[in-house]
Amino acid sequence: MDLIERALEFEKRKMKSLSTSDRVKISREAKALILDLNQIYKKKKDDKIMDIMKRLTAIKRKVEKRLKGAPLTA
Secondary structure: OHHHHHHHHHHHOOOOOOOHHHHHHHHHHHHHHHHHHHHHHHHHOOHHHHHHHHHHHHHHHHHHHHHOOOOOOO
């Protein structure tokens, strides 16, 4: 379960004061993790994996929203 550990570590990473290239890297890494987790989820149907994917997707959307230049409003 090395992939799940990597995903959890990714979640804990600091996401403040990032450069544009850092945001692109984070977005790509999140996408890769989500796709890899999805392959595991298809076989096991574990709700914990789905929860991790949802949290990663939320992080990815937030980073991409900032990349596209949309203002950060709650």
